[in-house]
Amino acid sequence: MGSAIGDTLPLAVGIAISPIPIIAAILMLLSPKARATSVGFLVGWVLGIAVAATVFTLLSSALPEGDEDASKPVTAVMRLVLGAGLLLLSLRQWRSRPAPGVEPPLPKWMAGIDAMTAGRAFGLGFLLAAVNPKNLLLGAGAGLAIGAAGLAVGESAIVLLVFTLVAAASVAVPVIAYLVASERMAAPLERLRAWLVHNNATVMAVLLLVIGVVLIGKGIGNF
Template sequence: MGKALGDILGLAAGVAVSPLPIVAIILVLATPQGRLNGSLFTLGWLAGLSVLGGVMLAIGGAGGSSAHHQPATWVGALKLVLGILLVLFGIRQWRHRPTGASPAELPKWMAAIDRFSPVKVFGLGLALSAANLKNAPLTLAAAASISSSGVATGQQVASLAIFVIIGSLGILAPLAVFLFLGDRARSVLGGWKDWAARHNVAVMAALFFVLGLKLLGDGLGILTS
């Protein structure tokens, strides 16, 4: 299990650093039903990562490792493809980053968050975790790494749970601030929101590129070993 955790910790950290979802939950927390909506958003986020990772584990099963407990060829191919996609996304993000003093542009749907029903808030958390161009490949790669570790099913599930928790720290932190800091929460979360919105594109481009190169290296290492 230790090897599995070593393979996924960096990927989990990459999921946790997600500026746009952080902005989204801060806006959700600012709604009239902030406590309820923030909890639903977080549950949706946790469910998205868990279900996507669980599906990958179910597909991989014990077939993620060879008879010698080395990653199977398909794991290397998957990581190679995901790595290429992330690098391409990173290049695209960097080329479309704001220049000069241009203000950061956020998705138009964010302006309507205060009108979202609880079901939509839950669905938003689900989508931003499981359908995110960065988080989905990283979650699939992490689950494939767990599958390829050759550990028992219970340890695979525990490893995925640890991945989900670490990958959710960027969402859990604003929720904790909102729940426990009282009146100070508004100013703290406002500062976080402004920073995340301002640096979203640059942070995402860097993460896409660095983590994509890591998956490329992992995939090539598996396929050539």
Template sequence: MGKALGDILGLAAGVAVSPLPIVAIILVLATPQGRLNGPLFTLGWVAGLSALGGVMLAIGGAGGSSAHQQPATWVGVLKLILGILLVLVGIRQWRHRPAGASQAELPKWMAAIDRFSPVKVLGLGIALSAANLKNAPLTLAAAASIGSSGLATGQQIASLAIFVIIGSLGILAPLAVFLFLGDRARNVLGGWKDRAAQHNIAVMAALFFVLGLKLLGDGLGILTS
């Protein structure tokens, strides 16, 4: 189980460092129903990562992802494809980054978060985790690594749970600040939101590129072993 965790910890950290979802949950917490919508957003986030990872584990189990105690060829191909995708997206985002932090713009839908119903907030959490262009490939790659590790089913589930917990730290931190810091939470979260918004594209571009290279290396290592 230790090897599987070693393979996924970096990927989980990459999921946790997600500026846009961090901005989203801070905006959700600032709404009049923040105490309800914040946990709902977090629940959606955790459910999205868990469902996507669980589907990949099931596919891996059905497809024989572990062959002779080594990851199967298709796992290497998957990581190679995901790595190439992330590198290309990272390059594109870096080339199109704003010239200055003051020019960074957030998606227009964020302006309407205060009007989201609880169901929409839950769906937003799911979408920003499972349908995110960075998080989805990282979650699929992590689940493929777990599925190809040869671990028993219970240990695979435990490994995926650890991945989800670490990958959710970026969302859990603002929620904890909101719930436990009282009046000070507004200033703390406001500072976090401003920094995350200003540096969103640059941070994401760097993460795409670095984590894409990691997956490329992993995939090549599997295919050439």
């Protein structure tokens, strides 16, 4: 179980530092319906991460088991494909870096956050966690690692829980902090939002590159 947690933690961190959901959560916390929308978004975000990782864990568990020391070509190919996908996303992120002094554009849907309801915020959080291509690849990698570890049901559930908690932490922390001390959090949240807007492409490009290389390396090792 420890090795499975170790394999999934970098993938969880990759989801956790995704700038777009963090920026969305911050904008909700600065909106008129801060409490309702931010909590709805957080619940959707956590559920989306858990569902995606669980689905891929179940699919991976269905793969034929071999000897521990034997090659695992199916797992190897899946890891190579996931790693290659992350490398392509890394290249795309790197090319999307804004020029110095240029304000990076944000997704158009963020303009409607002030009027968003808790239900729509929940749906948005779920979609960003479970359907976003980058998070989907990272969730698939985590599910593959858990399913291939040959763990008991209880152990797999614990690994999934740890993965979900780590992956959701970057959204959960500002939301919980705001609920506890809303007046003191407004200025720090705005500074964090501004930093993420200007640096998200570079941060994600480097992280996806590292995780992609790790997955490709593990895939080669499975042959």
